[in-house]
Structures are given as C-alpha cells and as structure tokens.
Amino acid sequence: MKKENSAPTMKDVAREAGVALGTVSKVVNGLPVGESYRIRVEEAIKKLNYQVNSYAQGLKANKTYTVALLIPNTQEPFFASLAYHINIALLRRKYRMLLCCTDFDLSQEQEYVKMAQQNKVDGIIGLTYNPNLVVEEDTPFVAIDRSMGPKIPCVASDNFAGGQLAAEKLADFGCKRVAFLRTGSSLNNEPNKRKAGFENGCLSRGLNYKMKILNDGEPYEEFEKFLEDHMQDGRLMFDGIFCVTDGLAHAVIRMLKGLGLNVPEDVQVIGYDGIRYFNNQEYICSTIVQPIPEIAGMCVDLLLQENMPVKPPLICLPVTYGAGGTTREKK
C-alpha cells in the first residue's frame, strides 16, 4: 500500500494499471504503446492524480518542452501580436514559452540566449537586431525578419511583394507622385526589401517617386522637414505616401494634418504591418497586412520539426492589403 500524503510515483501508476513501469514511461512520454495499455495507464494516472514531474522528465529525455521567445518588447503592437500567436501555437502543441523582452538592449540579448541555453530549452524563436549576437549554427533557432546565419531559418512576410503592392494600390487609387518614408535598422534585414519592392512597383506603374530614409537614431522630425520642403503654395508635391510601418504612418498622418493637409483627400497614406486599434477593431490606417498567425505557426513548425535534413534558410509568407480609411478606394 502506498503511504498517505506522499505524491504517487510512476511505480504506483504501473501497479494500479497492472502494466510494466516501462509502459507507463512510454505513455507519459507520448511514445507508442498498445491502445488498451494506454487507456489503462491513463485511467490509473487519473485515479491516483499522478503528476508528471517535468523536471525529472527534462533531465532524462533531454527535452524540456520549453521554447524561449526573444523579442524587443510586447508594447509595440506588431511584437505584441507576434508574441501572442507564437504563444498560442506553442501551447497548442503542449510546449511552454519563456518570454524574454530584450528591450533592444544589445548586451543583454546574448545573456538571454545563454540563460536559455542554461535552461536547456528545446529552442529559441528570436527577433533581434543585435549584430553581435552569437548563435552557433547547431542551436535550434528560428529567426524572424533578420537572418542569423545560413543554417538558421528566417521567417518573414514577403516584404518585397508588400512594398510592390503598396505602390500598385496607390496607383490604383489615382496617385501620380508618391513618396516612401523609412526608419529602421541599417543592418541587413527582410523589412528593408519593402523599399526595393516599392521602387519596382512605382517603375512598373509609371509613378514618380522620392525616398526619405532615416539612419538609425535620427528623429521623426526629419520627416516633417522633408514634407515641408516638398510643399508649394500650401499643397504637397506628393499625392501618395508609403510608410515603412503603421507606427510611422500614424505619426506622418499627424504631421500632414499639422501642415493643413487632409488624409486621404489631399494625400493618401499606406502603412505596413496591419495594426488594429483594439483587438477586432479597424486598421489604424490603410496597410499592407503581415500574416502574423502564419508567421508564428511557421516559426513553431520549423523549430519543432525533427529530422529535417535541410532547413530552408528564408521563408517569405504572402501579404494582403487592408483598407483603413487613409486611401481613396475605388467604389
């Protein structure tokens, strides 16, 4: 008889179910056993209220069923949404997720990777712009938006197609002279392809275009100056603007209003990301929508997929256009 007040062990479960200890172990670890055995073990686990000791399990199987997410923060809506969908995708597969908000802190990210390694997490999903982050090739790591090396898969939206789609939409809505405004990291990264895609779209549709690209750390005021420099007799020399993110679009729309211009009557604006005001409410501006649930699912699939002989280095997922009141859609 089992002593009272002590937690049931795997042995107790085996005795209760009338099976070998190894059979219980297989069931607990999700390995195949005969259906009737599985049912008997599961019933015994339920009856005894046996709790799997994940730590002991982690030590033995060298699996923690835990994945770490490195992300700058969860306050920017794009990051918040990514964190949510990655979390849900992992939980659905019975994985736990360690959240590491890195706050763009270059020196701390490496510590989180190390912390993650000490934890023996099964892998890392990371969105980082730290050029010095060392991730060994054999680390189970899936990157978002910026490649971390040839053997580490990178998942992103199809940024080139997104930039092109923005140009095409502005052309469709009657624009003739457009501008592209960008901030962001000067490091090689996928979102930088929005520029090339936009240029390509402008050229193929015969749109006149200008670019204003800020370097790391330059303030948004530079855009205000750029816009002012392109005013003539109270009119803006552009009738359409593509902003590299919805966050920038939101700031630019305020600047335009400050210059006495109406959006979308005087100038149409398209952003990128697909940010909504609140869950399920409308987009904050007309936008190129990133497929965030699909990006999240792809990261999790790639990370947890075992025995994949060659991991694809770059996966670009299709974007869509979302109307958000800052463009003049054709009726």
Place this chain on the structure above:
Amino acid sequence: MKKENSAPTMKDVAREAGVALGTVSKVVNGLPVGESYRIRVEEAIKKLNYQVNSYAQGLKANKTYTVALLIPNTQEPFFASLAYHINIALLRRKYRMLLCCTDFDLSQEQEYVKMAQQNKVDGIIGLTYNPNLVVEEDTPFVAIDRSMGPKIPCVASDNFAGGQLAAEKLADFGCKRVAFLRTGSSLNNEPNKRKAGFENGCLSRGLNYKMKILNDGEPYEEFEKFLEDHMQDGRLMFDGIFCVTDGLAHAVIRMLKGLGLNVPEDVQVIGYDGIRYFNNQEYICSTIVQPIPEIAGMCVDLLLQENMPVKPPLICLPVTYGAGGTTREKK
C-alpha cells in the same frame, strides 16, 4: 584529467578552484561563502565554461527561478503592457517567465495552472476572470484585478479613486450632465469600483449622471442605441462621458462622430487605462492612467518576497490623469 568533449561538472569546478564541492554548490545557488572562495569559484566557472544545469538545480533546491504569467492575451494594449513590465521586472531579478495566453478560455486556464504546477514554477502571476479556477490557498499566486481568495494578494490600480478622478476632471472642464458607460465581467472584480468612484465624484461635484452598463456578452451596439436615445434636436443630452476603458472610449468616440457630434467640442470623453497609440506616442484619448510598471513591480515583489508572515490581500496603486485631446482642458 577531465575527458575532452564532455561538459565540465561541479566537481571539475571544485578541483579547479581548490575548494570543497559544497562551496561550489553554495556559490552556484547564491548562498553566502567567504569572499575569496566566491572569487575562486567564479573564476573556475569562467575558465572551464561551466554551465549551471538549471534543471538539476530545480530538482535539488526545489526552486526553478521561473514564474508563470497567466493573461488573456498580449494583443489588448493593457495586457501587452502588463506582460512587458512583469517580464522586465522578473528578468531584472534573474527570474524567467513562462507566458500563458489563456484567451479567456475558461476550461484551459486550469490546465495552465496545472501545467505550471507540473513545471514546479516558483509562482504564478495571474489576471483571470474564470470563476471556476481552483487556486489552493498555499499556491504562490499573485492576482491582478480580481481577488482569488483571502490568502492570495490582489494588485490593482486604485479603481475607486480613478472613477472619482474622472468625474472631478469632467466637472473641472465644465461638464454638467455626464454618463458612465461600462462593459466587463459581472464577477466581483476591482475595475468594477470605477463605477462607485465615478458616482461618488458626480455627487460631490453636483454633476447629473446616467449609467449604461452592459452585461457579459452584450454588443457595443447597445451603447449606440443608448446615445441615440439621449439625442434631442441633434444635440446630445450629455456634455461628458466616462468610459470604463480606453478601448470602449475609442469605440464610443467613433459612435459620437457617426451621430454628427464633435469630440471634445460637443461632448468630452475620458477613458481608463492610459493606452498610447505606439510606444512613446500620445494617449489615444484623455484617460485615467494605470501605473502599469508599478503594478508589475508590486506583483513580482509580493510573489518573490519570502517569509512574509501575512500577505496583504489587496493593494491599490495610485492613478493619474492624462490629457489626450478628447477633453477641453482649462488653459
């Protein structure tokens, strides 16, 4: 001699440092040892590149240095900001955080608590509206916004004072007839006190007020109907509205515009939470600002504080007012 290609053990560190194994163990676990011993051990750890096995550590010390956060999602800006600040507060104290987005799924929350227990996390910080969630009294649990029992601390903003402040601000800005609009859980919870605080403020400042409170699941359209019912000759019978959240305020402002009313000229609106459009940009509306970093810090402090004879059952942290363009501030 240590074999090549095998990870260094605690014994290797002890040999390298010339100290007893117990001394290494103390240093690794943060227990006091003589300064010179600590330095020798740390140097040996560095030299051998010894990696603490957190799982083995977790089993032995019964500490995982991991805390689970239960939160509905990270897409609603208030939740996103809470998750961020709790994450930062934990990481600063060298704790890891498991994120569990529960998606308001009543049946799954208990599973996450159980999952957390199987993990042997050191504690849980939880924001949940699941009335059936079972959290035993001795579980290290800190609740946000809704009490989980007399022995489990609950941290919230001072919701009563916040409601009162909203009424006082509307009075200060010249309102005479105001309304309070609320959605939310019918369960006992701290945010419900916004209503009582607002009533109190209205009474003390001589404001006429009406309330419209939706039950769980009733659609926002009911507010639109309520507003329409209080229109007369194209004018609204209220000159000020307090909405229970910024999310609701945002939706209500759209409804008011749809009715041909200008905000703040015809009617002033105050929300609750302190949501900003993007990090560091302006508030989305005039608002009662929750002290989110302080709420996060208090949750972490209460959870990790050891040997506290009596945990305080309810902690209310002070709110402030933030102007966001939907009120007529006195110059």
